[in-house]
Amino acid sequence: MKNALGRIESVLVLGGGSDIALATVGGLVANRARTVVLAGRNLAAIDAAGNELRSAGAVVTAVEFDALNLESHTNFVNDTWKRFGDFDIVILAFGSLGEQSLDERDPLAAAEVITANFTGAATVGIAVAERLRQQGHGSLVVLSSVAGERVRRANFIYGSAKAGMDGFFLGLGEALRGTGAHVMVVRPGFVHTKMTANLKAAPLAVTPDKIAADILRAISHGSELVWSPPAMRVLMSVLRHLPRVVFRRLPI
Amino acid sequence: MDNSGLPGSVTQELLSGWARTSPSSATVWAPDSSDSIRKHLGDDYPRGIVARGLGRSYGDAAQNAGGHVIDSTANSEILNLDVDRGVVTCEAGVSLATLMQVLVPMGWFPTVIPGTRFVTVGGAIASDIHGKFRHGSFCDYVEQATLTCPTGESFAIGPNETGRSLDAYWATAGGMGLTGVVTEATLRLHEIESAWMLVDTERCNDLDECMARMLDSDDVFRYSVAWIDTMATGASLGRSILERGNHAPRASLDTKHAKLANDYSPRFSIEAPSWFPNKLINKLSVKAFNELWFRKAPKSSKEHIASIVSFFHPLDAVLGWNRIYGSRGFLQYQFVVPYGAESVVRTALERLAALGAPSFLAVLKRFETSNPGLLSFPMPGWTLAVDVPCGISGLAELLDGLDDLVIEAGGRVYLAKDSRLDRSRIEAMYPRINEWRAIQESLDPHGTMQSDLDRRLGLKENSH
């Protein structure tokens, strides 16, 4: 159980290979979280990614989970709870940028990106919320993105899916008020991870460790919405209100 | 989960302890009678059940996330009062506040009362609470209690029983509600001649002076406590006000007080607002408050007549003072170390001051005895209790470090106040926990009794 100073014991990561999530879990383990379950598609890679956490003292298990396989989500969640017991924190970290230039001319490829970022997040999110409601405590930390705050030409499929999931989880958080369960939506800016390895860094780019530190602080504060880095909030509030003609011309 | 058959009211509630940290949601059952508890405690509760009194434990002891919680205050009748022998029998949901209101005018007093009167008899037994009285804790003055177990049994337990009833008693005393539900208790009372206290107040300039005076001259006082200014450092570390007193004999009262000799009428003065900002408790405001508190105390005053409320329960006058710490809540760190380990008390004060943890007064008390309670807190020695707001960086590590010093000295932290102890330290602090586990399991073979405290600390062997 989470203690008064925000220490937790068990964490489940959906999208267990995510650099941002692994950095966050690293912080939780340093703070004595013991049970770590990493869920994702590529079991071998995820299991290897868990080694660092193991040497820091955590018991790490990799389990199979595919965000695109919507039908499997309820069973996956129920089985995972049956096997490991309560989770104090669930991090929903999977996501996919897709290949915008190709996807925007390929309906099914676009749908896959939308499923990986939105529909799949919603289905597993509902199943997780049900367990959190039943256990009467726990936090669901969701990695949204500033990309959903004002959707851009350059990645509108990913951006619109993130916009959808962002609103979905803010709403889910409201629905869970009073149940002991809590949802935290995180909106990172540009982070240097596997996902962005081939992209040119955007303004205010940061490392996964920086995002992780912001997430950890927000968890102990019980926040519901986190911008990371915090300056992103100011930047986006400007971008959000720019006239479309101006916004279109920005080199972002 | 179908518990619609529970007699009494059933609601879903978000519960937290007095310090308002780590809330969780539970199905709260206010049983229509103690008998219903006996009939239904053995039902199937998927995430277990635990009793809750007035929720004055600081952490998560009276919470059960996703499970059931029995609102013990639903059953709060005084069943019998034997004024000749000085014993009272009541349901476990009766508060000490109610008992005092009834008993004090009749010349009787609960033998052990804590720093707030808003606790139930059930909660007092489950935490084996202590007060400013040094000679024993609450469970030393229980003649008999009724314990209802999830097996459906309901039986008398007590310090004068034998065999299983005796074992069950000392597992329930301090057992944090995990052995079953106490539904009734008979308490041995202390006879008093008036509703007034005769109090001596002295200022002490540092910790050594304070401890030395307590050891030297506590004997003539039934109650003693030192309030330490945690913001005083260096040479004045441990600067404190020593407050010691006795119940006033009738003959000692002047005419004004003699007229009201048995008048016990606690009043509430102020209510703390619920919107207190987080930042209100900062170093400056605390320093000013502590300074004031220290200065207001006379350099020394002897046999000053004080009311029971002002002597025992000054904080109860501000209803809901726990809100002044704001939404992040706070915690109370309370430990006991044996005599000889005074340095741990000093180190704790030094480190908390060095961290800049703004804290109102810390409370230093002494115990002269311990009892056979397997998870009881008191032991002969010094006990220090400090309130600290959460969210000070470095606090978790600092308290872990203090835990280690406490363990090294053979002491322990108080579970009724705890909200952050690491489970790896439980066995060192409570060396008889395995005996407790065996008895707990025999009373609750299916693991029905569950609480958030237990989930966090793993008190029961089989909890995860």
Ligand SMILES: Cc1cc2nc3c(=O)[nH]c(=O)nc-3n(C[C@H](O)[C@H](O)[C@H](O)COP(=O)(O)OP(=O)(O)OC[C@H]3O[C@@H](n4cnc5c(N)ncnc54)[C@H](O)[C@@H]3O)c2cc1C
């Ligand atoms: C301002 C303040 C001052 C305090 N000062 C002191 C002090 O000086 N000394 C001291 O020892 N403590 C002190 N305390 C702590 C308090 O006395 C204990 O936490 C006490 O247990 C609270 O009683 P409660 O009725 O509120 O129980 P709760 O907090 O509701 O429950 C506490 C525990 O008792 C169990 N329990 C409650 N009812 C029953 C029952 N019927 N059967 C079985 N188990 C039950 C619960 O499961 C839980 O584990 C103080 C608390 C406050 C807020």
Ligand SMILES: NC(=O)c1ccc[n+]([C@@H]2O[C@H](COP(=O)([O-])OP(=O)(O)OC[C@H]3O[C@@H](n4cnc5c(N)ncnc54)[C@H](OP(=O)(O)O)[C@@H]3O)[C@@H](O)[C@H]2O)c1
């Ligand atoms: N990096 C940034 O700049 C940035 C900014 C804002 C928001 N975010 C969001 O932060 C989250 C974490 O990203 P990251 O930066 O840590 O990138 P990352 O290291 O690439 O992690 C993304 C993870 O999602 C997994 N994933 C993708 N599709 C999946 C599926 N169908 N089923 C299961 N897992 C799947 C990937 O696993 P596979 O190896 O199986 O593909 C990968 O482990 C993502 O939601 C991302 O959108 C990132």
